[in-house]
Amino acid sequence: MTPTEAALFEAAGPRARRRILIGTIATSLVFAALVVWLLMRLDANGQFDPQYWDLFASVNTWKFLGAGFIGTIRASLSAGVIALVGGLVLMFGRISGIAPVRWLATAVIEFVRGTPTLLFIYFFFLVPSQFGIHMSTYWMVVIPVSFYASAVLAEVYRAGVQAVPAGQREAAESLGLGRWQVYSSVILPQMFRIIVPTMVTQLVVVVKDTTFGYVVTYPEMMQNAKVIVANSTSMLPVYLIVALIYILVNYAISRFARWLSSRSDVKILVA
Known part of the structure; x- marks a missing residue:
């Protein structure tokens, strides 16, 4: 059981484990039957005929898909790096002691989180x-x-800051450190250790959002697939x-995030 599961659920007893096993077997059988039925329908409609799969024997097909994959990775990495910095700026605004700055940052965060990425791309x-x-x-995608x-x-960062024990901040302030020194030397290093698995998990969302690049014909993998x-x-x-x-x-990104979580012995936070 992972740390997150241990925090959310109690350990199952013998009867509960039996019910879980029966439910798992029943669900697996239903899913397997559904997959078999779907494959039979596809075969009946000729979707497995060689004529539909011959193009994958061509090197050019894989080169074109590979170019789209590289486009996806480029956009994802650039968006991820910008988001790391942008999230930090919004987080500091959200926890600012200046009320107008805090209100503005909160409004931006809530508005952006509540608006589909596709609408921003159209904008x-x-x-x-x-x-x-x-x-x-x-740049229309990134x-x-x-x-x-x-x-x-920004909300992940804020959760990480709140997860740092208050005694750490108080100890730093008692040594005469200023606000920014407290954050740069004490709070942020511990915060990043806590939230690294969650930050990696967010890359999954970033990768999936780049598929909207087809709207502006950016040559990412989905756009190349359409071509x-x-x-x-x-x-x-x-x-x-x-x-x-x-x-x-x-899946690789998710497994990497779980590996980081187990290595650092922290939970994957959910914003």
Whole structure:
């Protein structure tokens, strides 16, 4: 049982474990039957015919998907780095002792967290050009994605600050350290240790949000998949392969976050 599960659930007794086992077996059987039925339907409709899968024997297909994968990684990493800094700025605004700054930061965080990333992408796609500002499709994806991730990370940072024992701050202040010295030397180092697993987990959201790049035709993996589908009759196979790649990437990130959590002996916080 992970630290998070231990905090949320009591250890199951013999009867509960029996019910869980029966439920797991029943659910697995239903799921397996559903998968078999789906595969039979696809086979009946000819979706496994070689003509739909031949394109994956071509190196050019994988090169094109690989180029889209690199585009996804570029946008994800850039948005992630910007979000790390932007979230820190918003967090300091949220906990500021100056009321107007605190109100503004809180309003921005709540507004951004409550607004779909896709709407921000449409905004940067349509509005700046009306004022003569021409952005590349790369920034039309990176800025909105990082904007949303910054708001989420601001709350993660704030949770990390609140998780640092109050005695640490009091001890630092008793030594005569100023507010910024307390944060830079005492609070932030401990905060980052606590929230690193959660920060890594947020990369999953960032990677998934980059799939909205198709709206502005940014050449990420989903956009390149659409181009392949438009030039072939292999819609289902292409999207199945792309979905599998996304699942593997996000699963790897999630496992890495859990590994970090176990190494640092901290829970993955939920914003």
